[in-house]
Amino acid sequence: MGNAIVKAQTEQVERFLGNVVNELNTFLNHATISSFLNEEAGGEEEYYEDLFRNLRRLSVYCEEGLEACKIVLQNEPFRKPAAEKALYKIYHQCIEEFYNPKNDVWYEDSRSAYTGKNAIKYRHAVPATLQTMIASLESGFQEIREELEYYETDYRTKMIQSK
Incomplete structure (x- = not known):
């Protein structure tokens, strides 16, 4: 891939991660296990603890990826190998x-692409506020996943060939 394409992808991922970090942190700053228990009658406190652990x-990971994008984009001249490495890491840490x-607190329903429904399914009942927040992030994660899947194979192939 050319420098311009990789730079454009890095800028796209930077914007995406900025939005994710903002939305996640806003949610985490206001939600509590107590509020989850009040919102979802019969909810399991231990499960909610795992949910919060995973959200944090x-x-x-998204904050680290955002910082990596900013650093790569600030460097002049643009360093394509550094950007590819950052995008590969973002794919594996953030998207995955x-x-x-x-702890498998939620999972991706692979059939959702055929049904038009949200792909994220929860192991137990969760409050509507969490479902809404995750659903609002889902389409962005799907878009970036499709954009960065290339790095799953390409970057790894380059690393093997360079040894």
Whole structure:
């Protein structure tokens, strides 16, 4: 891929991650386990703790990815290998963490592409506020996943060939 394409992708990912970080942190700054328990009668506190743990992890990964994009984009001249490495890492940390969180607190329903419904399904009942927030992020994650899937194979192939 040319420098211009990789730079445009890095800028797109930077905007996306900026939005994700903002939305996740706003949510995390206002939501509590107590508010979840009040909102969802019969909810499981331990499950909610795992949800918050995963949301915080996702927020940190996205903040790190955002910072990496900013650094790569500030460098003159633009360094394509550094950008590709950052995008590869973002794919594996942010995108994969969104769709496959630790402890399997939610999962991706692969059939959702055929049904037109949201892909994220929860293991237990969750409050509507969480469902709404995750649903609002989902289309952006899907778009960026499709955009960065290239790096899953290309970057790894380059690393193997360079050894």
